[in-house]
Amino acid sequence: MGSRTKATFSPPVMQARRWIEGLVFSADQPLINVSQAAPVQAPPQALRAHIAQVALEVPEAHMYGHVLGLPDLRTEVAQQWSVAYGGQISAAQVAITSGCNQAFAAAISSLTQEGDEVIVPTPWYFNHKMWLDMQGVTTVPLQTGADMCPSAAAAEALITPRTKAIVLVTPNNPTGTEYPEGLLAAFYALAAQRGLALIVDETYRDFDSRSGAPHGLFQHDKWDETLIQLYSFSKAYRLTGHRVGAVVASASRLAEMEKFLDTVTICPNQLGQYAALWGMQNLGDWLAGERLEILDRRAAISEAFPKLERRGWKLLGLGAYFAYLQHPFDCSSTELAQELVTQAQVLSLPGTMFTPEGDPNGGQQVRLAFANVDRNAIDVLFARLCSYSDKKQGDLRA
Template sequence: MRQALRMQSVQLPMIPIVGELIRQHPGTISLGQGVVSYPPPPQAIAQISKFLSQPNNHKYQAVEGIAALRSRIAQKLQTENGMDVSAQNIVVTAGSNMGFLNAILAITDPGDDVILQAPYYFNHEMAIAIASCRAIVVPTDEHHQLQCDRIRQAITEKTRAIVTISPNNPTGAVYSEADLRTVNQLCQQHHLYHISDETYEYFTYGVPHVSPGSPSGSGNHTISLFSLSKAYGFASWRIGYMVVPAHLLESIQKIQDTNVICPAVISQYAALGALEAGKAYCQEKIAAIAEVRDIVLQELSSISQFCTVPPAHGAFYFLLNVQTDLSSMEVVERLICEDGVAVLPGSTFGLETGCYLRVAYGALDRDTAIAGVGRLIRGLKRIF
């Protein structure tokens, strides 16, 4: 039987591949998947009884999300992100990945181009390929910061959008306000969309987070993506949201109605409770992650002679550059099989040359972090 040709060019998701290797080697400490260790706030769980108390909630609800949640999100965006948007421009999604795929399907036709920054988030590249479009990859600099001149040079008549992720996955870099505004201005000048993924907005260490959709006049060409998965310990609840120009709402409603009809309503109620707990709940937890971050960074300094770690002031990732002739996937396999520690290979993020490894520390307590990084360092020393 025939299969779709476009799917042959879509890379396999790496996390399940590494997850299977971990299962084959019990006791492995995972520094791979980007999740946090803490649960949702109590206010989120408390909302479940409210959901259950209304029989109508077991029926389909609005495609774009329940009104109470969209209104609460609009308040949050105004207070925390400086984005003066109407609830009418907010679409609740089943996670930020759905938001990105919604956006790509709404703004592109087969054969169009979308500009990504290298290293990129692999699910973004996969979504572009699934839409029969082409990812135009622009490298970031040695500190994984945007190179706006190179982005400008990559724009052609086929370009439909420029994508930024700040704080960044997989590098942990936080882009400057000046660079993000330059990208936004490029999009305005060339009639493109700026897709801004802000999943890790709360995870910054000593630097501010900037929302490209906040300046006046940017709302007509900026698509902003957010998620509760990381900051609120909400990964399996699958709730994110997107802020979109009004002229895209009809297209996105068509896409979402076809794909999921509406995000799980029980999860939307839980999201209401999470936003009621608010940023203060997240900040307390992120302070503990920041302590783990410092430990990991200090330990990695012991192998600086053959492993470089560019500055990473956001998210909960470090992207290591290891001096070895082995491929990143070969190193990942050896670390799991021989040292009991898992990381992700840079190849899945578009880094085909050199050996890059993404280390995630958000899910680790202090003791596990020390143990995991110790295994990582011992394994890399042996490989080197």
């Protein structure tokens, strides 16, 4: 018998983890894991101390909270976002969710019914595709260009009477590409004109290489009639295990999402919300340092990539936590990614996990998530990829 969950594929990160089950890596050749885009370190000591203090001294932090989130945190997001984006955002237009994935799920549940369509650029974030599958919503792929950016004109050609939303992720997962302000403005104008929701997932906004606001969408007088913004505190403050995200939308849209949120989790994790609030109010300088470290790792990849380029690889996208590559081999990226585990001690994700089944582009692409590898590890990573490439190309010539 069929089911909602059987309508989609297995979680890609879990698939990749199974590739290393039972394998033993030597001390002088340890596994370099560039498969998952999440910090593996604990939050900074001061934030952990605050969480402990709240756990001991704030009894209500252990009770059910507001379905749409801690009021003080909603207010803080509204105030900081209004300044950052130069727009007007109220606390009533902010909800806190159990991670950014839940924010997406709640938004889609409030917008669609079975048989509706949502336009999503490819390569796409696989959890977005999985949720749409499980809701019986058709994911309409929007091919990106050579610069890994989607086109609003191409998206317009895909709109049908069943289209309910367009989804953009910037900085992008999986490609790392930072969408230009003009691109976002064009998609906003298209969505507003056609009566669609524009969902903009800015999970990695804190690691954008550009200074200032990445877009001016919140400056529109009636932005909340079109725009739904998603965000994650997990990446900013290393709160992955606490599951704290946010969604910014109209109060009426949040009222619809509230039905979903109340049914699924009742309220977001309370300790995580207090942690996110404290982080926003006290860790600005620390977060700025985290951003600079990620930008330095991005620079390290740019500096190292010519070594791979000489071996036929192409760098398709780079930014936030990600480098997105095109490999030169006559094999699927799925096969390549598994070979890299045993022959180069590198765990990465193939482009087939980010593209529609049968898409030839996915078979030539690989994602490297470098959030947890510093400059030295990046040097080792590229040395291994070069060595693997030389051997594979030598084997092909033999």
